Amino acid sequence: MEIKDYGITAPKGFFASHTAAGIKYPDRDDMAMIYSEAPCNIAGTFTSNKVKAAPVLWDKAMVEQRRKASVVVVNAGIANACTGEEGMDYCRQTADACGKALNIEPESVLVASTGVIGMQLPIDRIRNGIEAMSGSLASDQDAANSAARAIMTTDTVPKEASVTIELGGKTVTIGAMTKGSGMIHPNMCTMLCFITTDAVIAADILQEALSESVKDTYNMISVDGDTSTNDTCLMLANGMADNAPVSHEDGSFDIFEEALKEVNLKLARMMAKDGEGATALIEVSIEGADNDHNARILARSVVGSSLVKAMIFGHDANSGRILCALGYSGADFDPEAVDVTISSANGSAMIMKDGRYADYSEEYATKILSSDEVNITCNMHQGSASAVAWGCDLTYDYVKINADYRS
Amino acid sequence: MEIKDYGITAPKGFFASHTAAGIKYPDRDDMAMIYSEAPCNIAGTFTSNKVKAAPVLWDKAMVEQRRKASVVVVNAGIANACTGEEGMDYCRQTADACGKALNIEPESVLVASTGVIGMQLPIDRIRNGIEAMSGSLASDQDAANSAARAIMTTDTVPKEASVTIELGGKTVTIGAMTKGSGMIHPNMCTMLCFITTDAVIAADILQEALSESVKDTYNMISVDGDTSTNDTCLMLANGMADNAPVSHEDGSFDIFEEALKEVNLKLARMMAKDGEGATALIEVSIEGADNDHNARILARSVVGSSLVKAMIFGHDANSGRILCALGYSGADFDPEAVDVTISSANGSAMIMKDGRYADYSEEYATKILSSDEVNITCNMHQGSASAVAWGCDLTYDYVKINADYRS
Numbered sequence: 001m002e003i004k005d006y007g008i009t010a011p012k013g014f015f016a017s018h019t020a021a022g023i024k025y026p027d028r029d030d031m032a033m034i035y036s037e038a039p040c041n042i043a044g045t046f047t048s049n050k051v052k053a054a055p056v057l058w059d060k061a062m063v064e065q066r067r068k069a070s071v072v073v074v075n076a077g078i079a080n081a082c083t084g085e086e087g088m089d090y091c092r093q094t095a096d097a098c099g100k101a102l103n104i105e106p107e108s109v110l111v112a113s114t115g116v117i118g119m120q121l122p123i124d125r126i127r128n129g130i131e132a133m134s135g136s137l138a139s140d141q142d143a144a145n146s147a148a149r150a151i152m153t154t155d156t157v158p159k160e161a162s163v164t165i166e167l168g169g170k171t172v173t174i175g176a177m178t179k180g181s182g183m184i185h186p187n188m189c190t191m192l193c194f195i196t197t198d199a200v201i202a203a204d205i206l207q208e209a210l211s212e213s214v215k216d217t218y219n220m221i222s223v224d225g226d227t228s229t230n231d232t233c234l235m236l237a238n239g240m241a242d243n244a245p246v247s248h249e250d251g252s253f254d255i256f257e258e259a260l261k262e263v264n265l266k267l268a269r270m271m272a273k274d275g276e277g278a279t280a281l282i283e284v285s286i287e288g289a290d291n292d293h294n295a296r297i298l299a300r301s302v303v304g305s306s307l308v309k310a311m312i313f314g315h316d317a318n319s320g321r322i323l324c325a326l327g328y329s330g331a332d333f334d335p336e337a338v339d340v341t342i343s344s345a346n347g348s349a350m351i352m353k354d355g356r357y358a359d360y361s362e363e364y365a366t367k368i369l370s371s372d373e374v375n376i377t378c379n380m381h382q383g384s385a386s387a388v389a390w391g392c393d394l395t396y397d398y399v400k401i402n403a404d405y406r407s
Numbered sequence: 408m409e410i411k412d413y414g415i416t417a418p419k420g421f422f423a424s425h426t427a428a429g430i431k432y433p434d435r436d437d438m439a440m441i442y443s444e445a446p447c448n449i450a451g452t453f454t455s456n457k458v459k460a461a462p463v464l465w466d467k468a469m470v471e472q473r474r475k476a477s478v479v480v481v482n483a484g485i486a487n488a489c490t491g492e493e494g495m496d497y498c499r500q501t502a503d504a505c506g507k508a509l510n511i512e513p514e515s516v517l518v519a520s521t522g523v524i525g526m527q528l529p530i531d532r533i534r535n536g537i538e539a540m541s542g543s544l545a546s547d548q549d550a551a552n553s554a555a556r557a558i559m560t561t562d563t564v565p566k567e568a569s570v571t572i573e574l575g576g577k578t579v580t581i582g583a584m585t586k587g588s589g590m591i592h593p594n595m596c597t598m599l600c601f602i603t604t605d606a607v608i609a610a611d612i613l614q615e616a617l618s619e620s621v622k623d624t625y626n627m628i629s630v631d632g633d634t635s636t637n638d639t640c641l642m643l644a645n646g647m648a649d650n651a652p653v654s655h656e657d658g659s660f661d662i663f664e665e666a667l668k669e670v671n672l673k674l675a676r677m678m679a680k681d682g683e684g685a686t687a688l689i690e691v692s693i694e695g696a697d698n699d700h701n702a703r704i705l706a707r708s709v710v711g712s713s714l715v716k717a718m719i720f721g722h723d724a725n726s727g728r729i730l731c732a733l734g735y736s737g738a739d740f741d742p743e744a745v746d747v748t749i750s751s752a753n754g755s756a757m758i759m760k761d762g763r764y765a766d767y768s769e770e771y772a773t774k775i776l777s778s779d780e781v782n783i784t785c786n787m788h789q790g791s792a793s794a795v796a797w798g799c800d801l802t803y804d805y806v807k808i809n810a811d812y813r814s
Contacts, residue, residue, distance in 0.1 A: 048735070049731060049734040049735045050733070050734040050735070050736075050738075050739065050740065050742060051730050051731055051733065051734030051742040051762075052734075052742075079727070081727060081731075082726075082727055082730055082742070082759070082762055082763055082764070083763065084743060084761070084762070084763050116725075116727065117725075117726075117727020117728065117730065117731060118726060118727040118730075118759075118763070118764040119764070228731065229727075229730075229731050229734060306713075306805075306809070307809055310805075310806055310809035310810045311809065311810065313806065313810045314809070314810025316810065318523075318524075319489075319524075319525060320486070320488065320489055320523065320524020320525040320636075321524065323458050323489055323524065323525075323636075324456065324458055324488075324524060324635065324636050326457070326458065327456040327457040327458030327459075327636060328455070328456045328457070329457075331457075332457065333457065335457060335458040335459075335489070336491060352489070352525075354491075355458075355489055355491070356489055356490065356491050356525070357489070357525040357526070394806055394809075395806060396803045396806050396807075398713075398717075398806075399717055399720065399801055399802060399803050399805075399806060400803070402713070402714055402717035402718065402721070402801075403717045403718065403720045403721025403723065
């Protein structure tokens with residue numbers, strides 16, 4: 001399996017473009033387009049927030065109706081959430097404009113938005129942006145890189161990856177780009193993510209692979225506990241790799257799913273590390289839990305704790321906060337059986353043994369935590385289930401960014 | 408109903424003292440004692456965290472066994488949590504020392520601790536502190552004030568209140584002190600709280616009144632979403648007011664409960680306002696919800712949102728974040744029916760109408776939010792249930808305090 005640094009145009013037949021439409025940010029690209037020359041089977045997972053943005057409702061209906069798609073149009077700056085009927089109408093107008101510009105059915109256009117909630121989209125600028133992007137589609141690495149940059153909001157780095165596998169003698173590629181830095185909390189996707197593949201795969205199998213993969217990747221990251229109104233993860237398969245259809249019977253599903261997970265894992269970690277204001281990636285591994293569900297909620301509880309996040313920022317091995325966060329997770333366990341180990345490129349130390357402070361050097365622990373990637377492993381000594389969650393530290397800059405996001 | 412600014416010694420027969428035992432903080436009081444000259448019926452509510460500190464287990468057993476109590480011994484600086492059998496033994500030694508010094512049964516001693524998790528108590532200093540405090544008990548206002556100060560950790564102000572009511576011609580007083588500033592999240596108490604009363608009231612009725620009251624007061628505040636290992640709310644009734652026993656039949660329960668709620672409400676608000684690093688109290692009122700449960704989780708979801716907390720710090724009326732937090736609360740509602748109003752001493756404005764941005768002046772909204780007490784009212788237009796929750800803004804100082812709490 002080969003992993004590349006660029007994403008959505010890596011699979012055969014996919015093109016991308018970008019433009020500065022002036023939606024909200026001055027002087028930067030803020031729209032992107034993904035286009036496939038063959039119609040795609042699609043799958044998607046969406047926010048569980050009761051308040052769903054208009055594009056989420058639009059895409060969800062397309063996925064549920066098992067429609068084919070050829071294009072995704074994305075804008076950054078305005079979320080088109082809490083925008084009522086007018087917001088839904090802008091989705092329709094976007095699809096119409098795109099259909100006209102590319103000579104395709106408006107019913108094959110997926111849309112996505114991210115940014116400030118409540119504002120209405122400047123639809124004329126969106127239309128102009130679509131026209132510009134329709135004329136500049138390209139399938140090279142630059143096109144993918146620029147599209148990944150165009151969808152960023154408070155992100156500091158673009159996030160893309162792709163992987164190539166062999167399926168029955170055919171080369172199949174999966175590529176993806178994501179954005180997300182704040183309002184990030186594990187509950188169905190937690191960001192915008194677009195995954196392309198040239199695999200031949202039926203829509204229901206595609207959905208199965210995506211849903212499974214999201215559970216252990218994007219749904220296990222948290223920046224601030226706020227589940228967005230716009231979380232969207234879309235996957236498009238155009239079938240141009242010409243492989244025998246991916247299926248459970250011949251084992252190709254497992255290979256495909258493993259490759260998909262590889263891409264998603266990489267991007268999930270990148271998203272957590274690029275959390276608003278973050279100086280460090282926090283990886284929490286739960287081992288020896290009694291079942292998968294409990295392993296997941298334990299991992300998410302620790303990675304989501306404000307006090308754990310602040311202690312990582314301060315490089316302070318205050319292990320009581322870790323046990324405290326396990327304790328309020330909702331999972332049942334014996335506090336006096338838990339071991340906690342911290343590790344990073346700088347070393348490793350068990351800081352809690354049998355639920356009590358272990359004998360370790362604070363100075364060494366501080367050195368371990370003085371890294372931009374820190375792992376906290378909690379062994380519950382109950383069973384054999386495990387889970388991993390990712391987050392980031394809580395910093396002055398997180399507060400700064402969010403105290404004044406709109407201006 | 409008369410509310411006073413001092414607490415635990417206001418009811419008849421209660422004494423308090425304090426001392427600088429040198430447990431962890433240098434140069435300040437860090438232990439307090441509450442003593443009643445008549446044995447008390449007791450009630451308590453405790454943390455729901457799976458990881459419970461030794462004093463929580465000790466007090467919980469006393470409350471469940473319906474034992475009588477005469478004394479509470481409290482220390483700040485070390486939480487006596489994650490301390491194993493040794494920690495339980497320190498509770499026993501504390502009770503023994505107290506029994507000996509005051510010539511009472513060790514079985515009538517309640518204990519409470521707050522501070523760093525995982526460290527063991529310096530039991531010799533605790534013993535010396537108990538000896539000093541046993542000789543300096545007093546029933547005046549100063550004694551109550553000093554005790555409330557001695558139990559503080561990151562609190563910036565002491566928190567006490569008392570109220571006097573008439574029950575069947577007799578004067579009954581309820582007094583209380585609390586501490587709590589970080590690791591505060593609504594789930595059974597969320598702090599240390601000690602409530603004294605001279606009312607004649609059976610233990611089961613006392614427990615009923617306390618449990619009811621906690622639900623709408625302490626369990627509705629949040630500072631950081633972290634439910635502590637040490638949350639304890641204890642109530643002692645010594646019966647010295649000589650009233651006819653508080654009962655449902657003669658209506659005295661309702662009067663007593665209302666008075667208790669008044670005290671607890673005042674202290675809950677003080678605790679939220681004194682949240683670590685806070686510059687403002689945030690009060691979230693939910694109106695028109697379909698039932699009480701949903702009203703509570705909606706209120707708690709908004710008051711606990713990092714993004715809402717940061718926007719209050721920045722005086723930015725970013726109403727989309729409020730609707731977003733309602734949306735991920737878990738309660739079902741129609742997003743397009745919700746109205747949101749912000750208000751403070753500086754004015755009031757509806758910023759969202761029918762789930763969409765209302766027409767208002769951003770400048771005026773910023774003025775409203777530039778206050779140290781801000782209310783956010785969300786009308787769900789579903790039914791007639793309501794709830795109120797309290798929290799505080801998320802600031803640079805919260806991060807600062809918690810990045811380096813132990814040093």
